[in-house]
Amino acid sequence: MAKNTSRKTVEPVTEKRGLFEYAPAPESPAAAGDIATSYGHFIGGEFVDSSGSEALKTVNPATEQVLAEFAQGTEEDVDRAVAAARKAFGDWSALPGSERAKYLFRIARIVQERSRELAVLESIDNGKPIRETRDFDVPMVAAWFFYYAGWADKLDYAGFGPNPRPVGVAAQVIPWNFPLMMLAWKIAPALAAGNTVVLKPAETTPLTALRFAEICRQAGLPKGVVNIVTGDGRTGAALTAHPGVDKVAFTGSTPVGRSIARQLAGTRTKLSLELGGKAANIVFDDAPIDQAVEGIVNGIFFNQGHVCCAGSRLLIQESVQDEFLEALKRRMSTLRIGDPLDKNTDIGAINSAAQLARITELTDAGEAEGAERWAPSCDLPGAGYWFRPTLFTGVSQAHRIAREEIFGPVLSVLTFRTPAEAVEKANNTPFGLSAGIWTEKGSRILWTASRLKAGVVWANTFNKFDPASPFGGFKESGYGREGGRHGLEPYLNVEARDV
Structure with a gap:
C-alpha cells in the first residue's frame, strides 16, 4: 500500500508480460461533462438549496482531489422532499401504466445516449475501472428501466392479487459500491408500480444520482415523482424514520439494516433490506x-x-x-x-x-x-x-x-x-x-x-x-427481492392505503 498526499495525478502502472508492454489507454475525464462546484438537493423537480449551511465533499478516490461540495440534508430538507413526493403521488399513481411506461422507456434511452458521460463520472466519483462502468454498470441501469417499463401496464397480471395498488411514497437509501445501478434497482420498480420516491445516495458517491436528476428533467418526468436528498447517515436516518413515507428500501451494512428494522418494527411502513454477505x-x-x-x-x-x-x-x-x-x-x-x-x-x-x-x-x-x-x-x-x-x-x-x-x-x-x-x-x-x-x-x-x-x-x-431475475438474501443478508416480478412486490399493496 502506497499513499502520498502531495501527488495529485494517477500514473498508470506499466507492466511487462513477456515481450509486450501495456501502454496507457486513458478515457478522457472531460467526457464526464461539467461537474458543478457545489450541489443542493433535487426536490419537486428543481435543484434547491439546503435549509442548513453544512456541506460535504466528494473526492476522486484515485487522486484524492475534491470533485464537488454537496449539501448535508437536514430534517427540514427531508420534510420538503417527502411533501413533494406526496403531492406528486396522486397524479402519478392515477396515470395509466402505459403512460408511466413511456417515462421509464425515455429514461432508459437517455441513459443509453449519455452512457459514456455516466460511465466516466461514475469511475471518477467511485474509483472503479472504466471498463466496469462502461460495460456493466451503465448498461445494467438502462436494462433495469427498460425491463420495468414493460411491467408498468401489466401489474394486474403480476400475481399479487386483485387490483394491486402502489404503496405511496418510497424512501430509498443506496450504497457507494454501485451508485447508479443501485439507484436504478430501486427507482425503476417503484415508478413502474406507481409510487413516488425520495432517494438518498451515499455520501462518498453522490454525483451520478445528481446527474440522474438532470436525466429525469430531460425525460419530462413530472415534478416530485423523483426527489434526491444528499447527506451522510444523519440524512438517511431522518428519511427512513419519516412518518410520511410508506415504504423503506435500504441497501448497505447489516448493522444499519438492523437499526432500521428496529426503528420500523410495529409501524405500517413496508421494509426491504439488502445487506452484507460472505459468499x-x-x-x-x-x-x-x-x-x-x-x-x-x-x-x-x-x-x-x-x-x-x-x-x-x-x-x-x-x-x-x-x-x-x-x-x-x-x-x-x-x-x-x-x-x-x-x-x-x-x-x-x-x-x-x-x-x-x-x-x-x-x-x-x-x-x-x-x-x-x-x-x-x-x-x-x-x-x-x-x-x-x-x-x-x-x-x-x-x-x-x-x-x-x-x-x-x-x-x-x-x-x-x-x-x-x-x-x-x-x-x-x-x-x-x-x-x-x-x-x-x-x-x-x-x-x-x-x-x-x-x-x-x-x-x-x-x-x-x-433485470428479470430476483436478487436478495437470507439471514443477516436481509429480506425482500430486487429484480424480476418479485422486485415489484415491495412497492405494491393489494388494498390501497389512504393517502
Whole structure:
C-alpha cells in the first residue's frame, strides 16, 4: 500500500508480460461533462438549496482531489422532499401504466445516449475501472428501466392479487459500491408500480444520482415523482424514520439494516433490506480449473471487492488445492492496478480512506491470527487509496477474515474433503446472500445448491445479473427481492392505503 498526499495525478502502472508492454489507454475525464462546484438537493423537480449551511465533499478516490461540495440534508430538507413526493403521488399513481411506461422507456434511452458521460463520472466519483462502468454498470441501469417499463401496464397480471395498488411514497437509501445501478434497482420498480420516491445516495458517491436528476428533467418526468436528498447517515436516518413515507428500501451494512428494522418494527411502513454477505465459492475436484479461476477472480476482485455478493471465501477440495492455487496466483499476477480511467485497468481505487482503513485492519488481523498472506508484486500509484489483490491460505473458520465482511479485494481460502463438509462450511456464516459452485457434474450442482442457504447460487459462473431475475438474501443478508416480478412486490399493496 502506497499513499502520498502531495501527488495529485494517477500514473498508470506499466507492466511487462513477456515481450509486450501495456501502454496507457486513458478515457478522457472531460467526457464526464461539467461537474458543478457545489450541489443542493433535487426536490419537486428543481435543484434547491439546503435549509442548513453544512456541506460535504466528494473526492476522486484515485487522486484524492475534491470533485464537488454537496449539501448535508437536514430534517427540514427531508420534510420538503417527502411533501413533494406526496403531492406528486396522486397524479402519478392515477396515470395509466402505459403512460408511466413511456417515462421509464425515455429514461432508459437517455441513459443509453449519455452512457459514456455516466460511465466516466461514475469511475471518477467511485474509483472503479472504466471498463466496469462502461460495460456493466451503465448498461445494467438502462436494462433495469427498460425491463420495468414493460411491467408498468401489466401489474394486474403480476400475481399479487386483485387490483394491486402502489404503496405511496418510497424512501430509498443506496450504497457507494454501485451508485447508479443501485439507484436504478430501486427507482425503476417503484415508478413502474406507481409510487413516488425520495432517494438518498451515499455520501462518498453522490454525483451520478445528481446527474440522474438532470436525466429525469430531460425525460419530462413530472415534478416530485423523483426527489434526491444528499447527506451522510444523519440524512438517511431522518428519511427512513419519516412518518410520511410508506415504504423503506435500504441497501448497505447489516448493522444499519438492523437499526432500521428496529426503528420500523410495529409501524405500517413496508421494509426491504439488502445487506452484507460472505459468499462461498465451492470448487470441486472435477471443476475445469481455468474456467473456475476466472470465476473466482471475477467473484472477488470485480469492483475492488466492493460487492455485497462477492465470493470472498474460496472452498477448494483438498485433492486439487495445490494445482488450483498455483493457477490462481498466476492469474492474479496478471491483474493490472491503477488509473480507473485507463481502459487496461482491472482493479481501480478503494472508494475511501475509511474503507481502506477497514480492509487494512482486517488483513492485518488475518496475519496476526496465523493465516498466510500472499499478494502479487506491483507498484501502486502514489496518491489515492489502493490495495493489492490479496489471498490468505491456512484460514480457519474462526478467523475474522473468514467471518467478517471485508468489502475489499481479499480472498480467504479454506479446504474440504467431501461435499457435505463443503456445504457445512459454506453455510457456517450469519450471512446468506450468494454462493458459487464449480463442477462438471450436474447432479452435484443440484445436490449442493439445494442445501446452500443463500439467496442466489451460481453454477460454473459468478456475478451474473439480469433485470428479470430476483436478487436478495437470507439471514443477516436481509429480506425482500430486487429484480424480476418479485422486485415489484415491495412497492405494491393489494388494498390501497389512504393517502
